[in-house]
Amino acid sequence: MLAAMPDSNAPAPSTILLVEDDLAIAETIAYPLRAEGYAVEHHLLGGGVAGRVRAGGIDLVLLDVGLPDIGGFEVCRQLRAFSALPVVFLTARSEEIDRVLCLELGADDYIAKPFSPRELVARVRARLRRHQAAQEGAAGDGATVRHGRFEHDPPARRIRFDGASLDLTRYEYALLAELLRRPGAILSRAQLLDRAWEDAPDSGERTVDTHVKTLRAKLRRVDADADPIRTHRGIGYSLDAG
Ligand code: CA
Numbered sequence: 745m746l747a748a749m750p751d752s753n754a755p756a757p758s759t760i761l762l763v764e765d766d767l768a769i770a771e772t773i774a775y776p777l778r779a780e781g782y783a784v785e786h787h788l789l790g791g792g793v794a795g796r797v798r799a800g801g802i803d804l805v806l807l808d809v810g811l812p813d814i815g816g817f818e819v820c821r822q823l824r825a826f827s828a829l830p831v832v833f834l835t836a837r838s839e840e841i842d843r844v845l846c847l848e849l850g851a852d853d854y855i856a857k858p859f860s861p862r863e864l865v866a867r868v869r870a871r872l873r874r875h876q877a878a879q880e881g882a883a884g885d886g887a888t889v890r891h892g893r894f895e896h897d898p899p900a901r902r903i904r905f906d907g908a909s910l911d912l913t914r915y916e917y918a919l920l921a922e923l924l925r926r927p928g929a930i931l932s933r934a935q936l937l938d939r940a941w942e943d944a945p946d947s948g949e950r951t952v953d954t955h956v957k958t959l960r961a962k963l964r965r966v967d968a969d970a971d972p973i974r975t976h977r978g979i980g981y982s983l984d985a986g
Pocket of ligand 1: 764765811
């Protein structure tokens with residue numbers, strides 16, 4: 745089988761350790777991840793997971809809560825004793841564990857079954873990017889300002905969304921930077937034109953709409969369901985930084 749080519753925003757191929765005792769479910773999880781270019785290593789039991797992670801080469805752990813031997817929560821506890829690797833729980837709806845419990849246990853996220861392959865891939869990708877960004881940020885120069893899912897590095901004129909660097913044109917960058925100054929505040933087209941197109945006074949308000957459209961498309965490449973730029977009909981735009 746040929747693996748699909750990762751898109752230009754995809755990280756370098758990462759290895760996901762999938763711990764799931766139900767073979768049918770494991771297959772529905774592994775297939776879309778492999779199609780995205782990830783390597784998937786499947787374990788049926790929780791007992792060997794800590795040892796496997798210790799051995800290296802794993803980038804993220806997808807952990808079923810209901811395992812027949814030691815259970816996902818205990819596996820997570822073992823991992824957190826020595827590793828900051830992203831851990832995402834897979835839960836059955838009937839288990840109804842909440843986000844607070846997951847976070848207390850040191851997990852990064854959880855996904856309730858049944859889930860769509862697209863949702864799964866998007867969540868895994870976002871977790872991997874945040875982890876990579878956190879590692880890069882730890883070595884960075886401190887110029888980056890975080891606003892929810894966005895990270896803005898003004899000296900470098902660079903904005904990241906869920907850890908993914910956005911490839912923005914000059915005016916897309918200026919527009920998004922203006923919206924990021926005050927997340928939630930509504931800015932009219934005229935205000936945005938004034939501030940982001942100050943050196944291009946002949947631009948019209950349609951220019952703002954056009955750039956919002958291309959910006960949205962670039963954000964959707966990172967997360968297909970994301971739409972953080974809100975349209976306020978007849979007024980203007982605001983940003984929900986998430
Ligand atoms: Ca199970």
